[in-house]
Amino acid sequence: MSLAIFGSHVLTPGGVLEDHWVLVEGQRIAAITRTRPRAETVLEAPGRFVLPGLMNLHNHCFSEMVVRNRTEDGASGDEASLVYRLLMPLSRLALNSLSSAERLAAARLGLLQVMKGGATSLLEPFRNGIPEMFQAALELGLRFWGAPYVFSSADPRMGADGVMEYASVGNDDGNADLLEWDRLRDLWDGQGEGRIRLAMSPHATDTCGPELLRAAVMRARALSVPITVHVAQSADEVALCRQRHGCTPVQYLERVGLLGPDLIAAHCIHSDAEDLALLARTNTTVVNCPRTFARGGVFAPYGRFVAQGIRTVIGTDGYNMDLLGELGAAGMISKLEAGRADVAKAGELLGAVTHVAADAVARPDLGRISLGATADLTVVDLTHPHLQPMADPVRALVWLGHRAELDALVVDGQLVLAGGRHRLVDEASVVAEGATAIRKVWDMPEARAAFAGG
Ligand SMILES: [Zn+2]
Structure with missing residues (x-):
């Protein structure tokens, strides 16, 4: 060919x-x-x-579609409410109530949106209850690092008073999730002539205990696969980490051995100067997803990480999934934060989703047009x-x-x-079937109640 x-x-x-x-x-x-x-x-x-x-190294297309158009204009409250009252419980509801064929239809629609946002590569963390993501990525011809989550506490709940309940952190070693990760790796890793790979994704610093984080990183490093985790997404997460572990989320990750050039740390927006220095010193990559936070009125400037010498890439975090459009947003938000125009320049932003991203997943053969x-x-x-x-x-x-x-x-x-x-799928059918599956979730009483703020 x-x-x-x-x-x-x-x-x-x-x-x-x-x-x-x-x-x-x-x-x-x-x-x-x-x-x-x-x-x-x-x-x-x-x-x-x-x-x-273009390489999109942080996205969740399935959970985002489940809450689509319900999160802007203050409809979902603050960032913690968005994650814990809507995204996590409703993605769980969707996984449990849709058939495998419906989950596959939703996965195809989400990945089609990612590709039509300009990406040829995707690193996608998702709950291990939707292994159909791998099948959809294979059908669509995408280069895909699927990252089925491992959790100590998979379903934290936020009460009406805003107080979080983590049922089992400290009790659950996450071993069942690690075994499921192994099983999915046996099934999928290397498929599509090597385009389909697995990445390791402990979910976040508040939902994963130290033992699980240590086990996950050992597994990932033995297999040389990229690792990704949510870090310092909300002020609540930072407060909880201080209470539980006496340190910031970034320090917690250092303590359990996660920081390093193979870690892609998502967000890190509630990080202090010492945290940023630690990320830079350990050659950890930060993936910045500015628009998902901008919708909630939260500043997540790409340039803040770059200015500290951190390898920084840009992803869409499920929101909008237009990676090309995200570059402009990342640049504008960075210029606003710096109060000057000569930061986050266009060429640098394109670099963040090409060669810089390729290096973050240890694939220097990608992200460059060269012989x-x-x-x-x-x-x-x-x-x-x-x-x-x-x-x-x-x-x-x-x-x-x-x-x-x-x-x-x-x-x-x-x-x-x-x-x-x-060219490999019929777009109209993918859209119709995927939307039907997601609408089925929207019609469930639990989803209606959550959208109504109940
Ligand atoms: Zn995320």
């Missing part, structure tokens, strides 16, 4: 090349050339910008009226663009999306 794509602009490690062809042979980039190569499939139209495949690199590409069309006239393609894309510019996706050399449409 060979594929040639003409880019009016091609983003390479050395800068943007004008009017070049990218030739893909098999799963590799075989040439980047001014002359038109021979290939079985040729995409030739002016105005395309060929980028390394011999693995052929994952995101191709956008810059001919849209709102981008013209155009003086700088990188700034045009980051500051004026979003998922509407998506034209094609190549994963492992395979053209999985072209002309803005997915």
